Amino acid sequence: MKQHLPILVACLILSGGSINSFSQQTTASQAGTISVDCLSVPEEIGKIKERFKGNTGRTVIQIQDVHAHTVAQENIAAILERLRAVFNVDRVALEGAWSTTALSASQAIPSSRDKQLLARSLLEEDLISGPVYAAVLSPGPITLAGIEEEAAYEKNRQIYLDHQGAIPLIKEKIAAYFDRLKHSQKTLWNPGLFTFGNSLAAFRERGDVATYLASAIKTADAHATDLSDLAQISLIREIITLENQVDRSRLKTEIDQLIRKYKNTPYTLEELIRGGMIPEETTGLYPEVKKIRHLTELRDRISISEFQRELEIMTRRIMETLAVNDDESALWDRTGRFYLGQSVLSLQATPDILDAFEKELPAAKEEFAAAGLAKELDRALDFYATVKERDSFFAKKILEGPRFQGTVAVVTGGFHTDGLSRKLREAGVSFITIAPELGDGKVNEELYEKRMAEDLRQGPALNKVQDQARSNADSQTLSELRNRLEIVDERFPVSLGVLSATKNILSAVAVYQGESPAALQSSAAAPNTPARPHRQAAGVPVTPPLSFSIEPFMRAARESQLAEVRAWMEQVGKADARAMLVAEADAMKRLLEDKAGARALKRLLDEGDILALAQNIPSRDLPEDLLFAHGIERFEIKNEDPSLADIEVLLQGTPRFKRFARKYPFVIMKNGYENPTFVVLPESPVSLVLYRLIALNAELYRAAKNAEFLKLLEGLTAEILSRQATGQAA
Numbered sequence: 001m002k003q004h005l006p007i008l009v010a011c012l013i014l015s016g017g018s019i020n021s022f023s024q025q026t027t028a029s030q031a032g033t034i035s036v037d038c039l040s041v042p043e044e045i046g047k048i049k050e051r052f053k054g055n056t057g058r059t060v061i062q063i064q065d066v067h068a069h070t071v072a073q074e075n076i077a078a079i080l081e082r083l084r085a086v087f088n089v090d091r092v093a094l095e096g097a098w099s100t101t102a103l104s105a106s107q108a109i110p111s112s113r114d115k116q117l118l119a120r121s122l123l124e125e126d127l128i129s130g131p132v133y134a135a136v137l138s139p140g141p142i143t144l145a146g147i148e149e150e151a152a153y154e155k156n157r158q159i160y161l162d163h164q165g166a167i168p169l170i171k172e173k174i175a176a177y178f179d180r181l182k183h184s185q186k187t188l189w190n191p192g193l194f195t196f197g198n199s200l201a202a203f204r205e206r207g208d209v210a211t212y213l214a215s216a217i218k219t220a221d222a223h224a225t226d227l228s229d230l231a232q233i234s235l236i237r238e239i240i241t242l243e244n245q246v247d248r249s250r251l252k253t254e255i256d257q258l259i260r261k262y263k264n265t266p267y268t269l270e271e272l273i274r275g276g277m278i279p280e281e282t283t284g285l286y287p288e289v290k291k292i293r294h295l296t297e298l299r300d301r302i303s304i305s306e307f308q309r310e311l312e313i314m315t316r317r318i319m320e321t322l323a324v325n326d327d328e329s330a331l332w333d334r335t336g337r338f339y340l341g342q343s344v345l346s347l348q349a350t351p352d353i354l355d356a357f358e359k360e361l362p363a364a365k366e367e368f369a370a371a372g373l374a375k376e377l378d379r380a381l382d383f384y385a386t387v388k389e390r391d392s393f394f395a396k397k398i399l400e401g402p403r404f405q406g407t408v409a410v411v412t413g414g415f416h417t418d419g420l421s422r423k424l425r426e427a428g429v430s431f432i433t434i435a436p437e438l439g440d441g442k443v444n445e446e447l448y449e450k451r452m453a454e455d456l457r458q459g460p461a462l463n464k465v466q467d468q469a470r471s472n473a474d475s476q477t478l479s480e481l482r483n484r485l486e487i488v489d490e491r492f493p494v495s496l497g498v499l500s501a502t503k504n505i506l507s508a509v510a511v512y513q514g515e516s517p518a519a520l521q522s523s524a525a526a527p528n529t530p531a532r533p534h535r536q537a538a539g540v541p542v543t544p545p546l547s548f549s550i551e552p553f554m555r556a557a558r559e560s561q562l563a564e565v566r567a568w569m570e571q572v573g574k575a576d577a578r579a580m581l582v583a584e585a586d587a588m589k590r591l592l593e594d595k596a597g598a599r600a601l602k603r604l605l606d607e608g609d610i611l612a613l614a615q616n617i618p619s620r621d622l623p624e625d626l627l628f629a630h631g632i633e634r635f636e637i638k639n640e641d642p643s644l645a646d647i648e649v650l651l652q653g654t655p656r657f658k659r660f661a662r663k664y665p666f667v668i669m670k671n672g673y674e675n676p677t678f679v680v681l682p683e684s685p686v687s688l689v690l691y692r693l694i695a696l697n698a699e700l701y702r703a704a705k706n707a708e709f710l711k712l713l714e715g716l717t718a719e720i721l722s723r724q725a726t727g728q729a730a
Contacts (some may be wrong), residue, residue, distance in 0.1 A: 021523055034267055036061065036087040036407050038274035039432055045075040045082075046436045050127040050304045050421070054428040060398065061409040062433040064417045065095065068126045070659070075436040076130030076411060081138055083409055086266045091143050092131050093404055095394070096153065096411040097485050100403070103135045105489040114499050118492070121505050123513060124663055130436075131411055132488055144485050145404070147397045148390065155388040155609075163347065163379050169377050172347050177371040181335055189330050193322040197335065200315060204339050209311075213287070216314060223321045226315055232307040237296050242291060251288035258286055287686070304433075305418070308352050327700030337364045343372065344380050351418045354384055382416075391416055395423035439656065448674060506577065550709050565693075565716045568700070570694050573607075579665035579695035580610040585626065586617045587670065587683045592625055600688035605631040609692060610664055612657060633660065645673055665701075667691040679704040686718045693717070 037059055041048055049064070063079055066072035083089040104262070109115055119136050122128045135142040141646070160180050185194060196219055203212035213236065219229055227233055255269055262272055272278045273293050283289045324330045340357040341364050343349040359363060368377045394416060398404050412420060417433060424431045461519045491512045499508035507515075552562065581604065588611070591597035604611060608631065615634045619627065626632060636659050637646045647670050652658050660666075669687045679701060681687035690713065694704045704710045 025530060034087075034271055034275035034277065035059075036083075036089060037430060038267075038271045038433075039087065040268045040270035040274070041079060041082075041290075041434055042268060045078040045436050048299075050302060050431075051300050051433075052303075052421070052425055052431050053300075054424070054430040055426045058405070059407050059430040059432065060420075060424055061089065061407070062318045062417050062420065062431055062434050063411045063526055064410060064433065065129075065411050065413045067413065067439065068438065070124050071132065071439040072436045073123055073130035077134035077137075078102065078133060079434060079436065080134040080409060080411075081119075081144060084134075084138060084140055084142055087407075089407050089409055091396060091403070091408045092135075092142060093147045093394075093408055093410040094129075094131055094485075095145055095390075096129075096148060097144065098148045098150050098153070099141065099485050100145040101485045101489065102141040102162050103132070103485070103489050103492075104141065104144045106136045106492040107138060107141060109496065110494060111139075112222060115496060117505060118499050118508055118512075119498050120662065121509055122492075125509060127509070127512060128413075128488065132485065136488070144310075145406075146485065147394045147401075147410075149393045152386060152393060152675070156383065156390060159379060159383045159386060160347070163376070165384060166376050166379075167346075168386075170373065173372050174342055177338065177368075177373075184331055185335070188233040188327055190322070190328065191322055193319065193328055193332070196318060200341075213311075216318060220314065220318050220321075223318070225317050225321050226558075227540050230310040232303060232310045233314060235298060236302055236307065239295065239302075242295055242298070246295075247288055250610065251292070252519055254286040254289050257293065258289060259511075294433055305352060305421070312356070313680065334363075334367065336360075337367060340355075340364070340374075341368055341377065341501065344384070345376060347380060347383060349384065350415060351422065354627055387415055388419065391419040391423070394420055399423070399427055399429070492713050500675070545637075550703050550706055554712060556708060560711070561716055562720060564729070565713065566720055568693055568697065569717070569720065572696050575696050577696055578607075578609050578664050579692045580612050580660065580664040581688065581691040581695075582612045582647065582650070582666050583614070583669040583683070585613045585615045585622060588613060588626055589617070589621070589623060591683065591685060591688070592623055594685060596685040598625070598687065600685045604688050604692075605629055607692065610660065610666075612650075612660060612666065614646045616646040645670065647673060651675075665695040667695045676705075679710070681714070684714075686714055686721065689721060690714060690717045 022059055037053075039048075039061065039263055044654050046063075051255050061083060065076065080092060080185075116137065119128070123130070123133045131142075133143055189197060196216075199212060199215045199219075203209065217227070217237070219225075224565060249668075258278065259269060262277065265272070265277070267275070267277070269278075269289075269292070272281065273296060280293070283293050317331070319332050323332065337357070337360050340349075340353055340360065340518075343353050344357055345368075363375070365377065368374060384614075394412065396411060398408070398420070410420065421431060421433060493511040495508045496513045499505060504510075553564070556564075588601070592601065601611070611632045613626065613632060613634045614637050615622075619634075626634075629681055635650055635654050637649050639655075644652075648670060651661075666678070667687075667690075668675060668678050669683055669691065670680060671683045681690060681694075694700050694713075700713075704713065
C-alpha cells in the first residue's frame with residue numbers, strides 16, 4: 001500500500017545533517033571489517049533517519065519505501081547495492097511480496113545497455129521496484145524475500161481501492177470543514193494564538209520542522225514557557241547550533257587531507273569515525289572533523305518518536321500560555337482533531353498520528369460525521385486496522401523467521417517502517433532507518449493507482465506457471481508483477497530478447513506486461529527508433545516510413561507532399577506514445593501572446609505530451625498557462641557560462657531533465673540554435689505541432705537534420721494546419 005514518508009521526518013534536516021554532506025567515499029570496492037552498525041549513507045542517495053542500539057547482537061537496516069517515485073526507487077536500489085558490496089548484506093525483506101528469489105536468471109544476463117534500458121524503463125513504469133532493479137542489475141546476487149501474508153495484503157488493497165474512489169468527495173468535504181474552522185479561528189482566537197496556529201498549520205502542510213521549531217521556541221521564550229524538561233528538543237537545539245558552527249569550506253579541506261590514508265577502503269568518513277579507524281586523537285588535529293565526530297554522537301541520541309511526542313508537548317504548552325479562555329482551547333483541540341483526521345482520511349497517517357487520533361476518537365467521529373464523512377472515516381480506520389495486522393506479520397517474520405536472522409535489510413512504506421521500529425525496539429533489536437533521497441521527483445499518484453487496480457489477465461500468459469497463477473486468483477493486478485517476485489525471471493529475459501531483436505522498448509515493456517512477442521513483431525519500430533516507455537499499457541506504436549528518402553520526396557508535386565505529410569500526422573495522432581518539446585520559458589511566453597500559439601499549446605497538452613521549459617525568466621513573469629497546466633515541466637537554469645545557451649545548459653547539466661530525456665523522445669525549439677544530435681525547430685506555433693511528428697518517427701528525425709528538408713516540412717505542416725483551420729471556420 002502507498003505510504004508516504006511521515007510529514008515530520010520527510011523534511012527533518014537533522015536526520016541527515018552536515019556529516020552526510022561530506023561523507024566522501026574512497027574508490028576501493030572490496031569489503032572491509034567495519035560493522036554494519038557504523039553504516040552511513042552518501043547524501044546523494046539517502047539520509048540516516050534514526051539509529052537504535054539494542055542488546056541482541058542483531059541489526060536490521062530499515063529503508064523507507066516511497067511507491068511510484070522513480071528517484072526514490074533508484075536510490076533504494078543504490079542503498080541495497082552498497083549494503084551488498086561494502087557490508088555483505090545481501091538479503092532484503094520486502095513489503096508487498098510473498099515469495100523468495102535471487103532472480104538468478106535475470107541477474108546472470110551480462111550487463112549491457114539494453115539490459116540497463118529495460119530495467120530502467122520498467123522501474124519508471126512502476127512495473128518493478130527499486131529492490132528488484134537492484135537484484136537484476138547487481139554484479140552479485142541479492143536475495144529478495146516477501147514478508148506479506150497474501151490474504152491480508154489483498155484485503156488491504158481492496159479497502160484502499162474502495163477508499164480511493166471516494167477521495168474527490170473527501171477532499172471537497174474536508175475543504176468545506178477547513179473553511180468553517182478558519183472562520184471560527186478568526187472569530188474566536190486572540191491575535192497571538194491565531195498567529196501561532198497559522199505557524200503550526202504551515203508546518204502540518206509543508207513539514208518544515210526547522211522553521212516551525214525555530215518559530216515555536218521563539219514564541220515559548222517570549223512567553224516564558226518552560227521547555228527545559230524536553231530532552232529531545234534541547235538535543236535538537238544543540239545539534240542545530242553545532243551544525244551552524246561548522247566551516248564547510250575548511251571541513252572539505254580537512255577531509256581531503258584526512259581521507260588519503262584510507263583510500264583502499266570502501267567506507268565513508270562517518271563510517272571510518274564510527275568504526276574507530278580514525279582515532280579520536282587524530283580527529284583532534286582537525287577542528288571541523290572533530291565537530292563532525294561530536295555531531296555523530298549527538299545524532300545517535302535522537303529518537304524520532306520521542307521527538308514527535310515532545311514536539312506535541314511543546315506545542316500544547318505554548319497554546320495553553322497563549323489561550324485566554326476555554327472557548328479558545330476547545331477550538332484548538334478541535335483543530336488538532338481535524339488535522340489528525342485529515343491525515344487518516346487521506347491514508348497518510350503515521351503510527352503516532354493514528355495513536356493520537358484514536359485517543360480523540362469519540363469527539364472526532366462526531367465532528368467528522370457532522371462534516372458528512374462518517375462512512376469514509378470508518379473505511380479509513382478499517383484500512384489502518386489491516387495495515388497494523390500486516391505490521392504484526394512483518395515483525396513476526398523478521399524476528400522469528402529463520403531466513404531473516406542476522407543482519408537483513410527491510411524495505412517497507414513509512415507507516416510500516418515506524419510500526420516495525422516500535423516492535424524492534426521492544427525486542428531489543430538494533431536498527432538503522434534510512435530515508436531515500438527524493439530529489440525533485442514526485443510520487444506518480446496516477447500511475448500508482450493504475451498499477452494497483454489493473455487486471456493482470458488483460459494479456460496472454462507466457463507460460464503454464466503464470467496461467468496457473470491466474471486461475472488461482474479471483475482478482476489480480478499489474479502490481480502482481482512485483483508481488484510475485486518470481487514472475488520477473490519469467491518475463492525479463494523474454495522482454496530483453498525482444499528489445500535486443502527490435503530495439504523497440506515499447507514492445508519490450510509490453511511483453512513484460514503480458515503481450516505476446518509474436519503479436520508485436522509486425523508493429524516493431526526500426527532499429528534506431530528512439531527507445532522510450534509508452535504512454536499507456538497497450539496501444540498503437542508509430543511505424544516509421546521505412547522506404548522514406550529525402551530526394552524523391554522533395555522532387556514530388558506539392559499535393560503529393562501534402563498528402564504524405566497529412567498521412568504521417570494522422571498516424572502520429574493515433575500513436576500511443578508521449579513526446580516532449582524542449583523550449584525556453586521566455587520563448588513560450590512570446591508564443592502564447594499569439595492565438596495560434598495558445599491553440600497549439602493546448603493541442604500539445606491535450607495529446608498528453610510534455611513541454612519541458614528551461615526557466616530562464618522568473619516564475620512571476622510567466623503566464624498562468626505556463627505555471628499551472630498539467631504536462632508542463634519547468635527546469636531551473638543556473639547558467640554560469642554566458643557562451644552557452646540556456647537550452648545547452650539544460651541538456652548538459654540538469655539531472656532531472658536527463659531523466660525525462662531518457663523517457664521521452666524530444667525535439668528542441670529555439671531560434672538560431674544548432675545541435676548536431678537533436679532536431680531544432682524555430683520558435684513558431686507550427687513547431688508546437690511539428691515536434692510530435694518528428695520526435696515519434698525515427699526516419700523523419702534523421703531526415704529533419706537536413707535544413708532544406710526541415711524547412712519544406714515546416715511549410716507543408718503550416719499549410720495543412722491552415723487548411724484545417726479554414727475548413728473549420730467555414
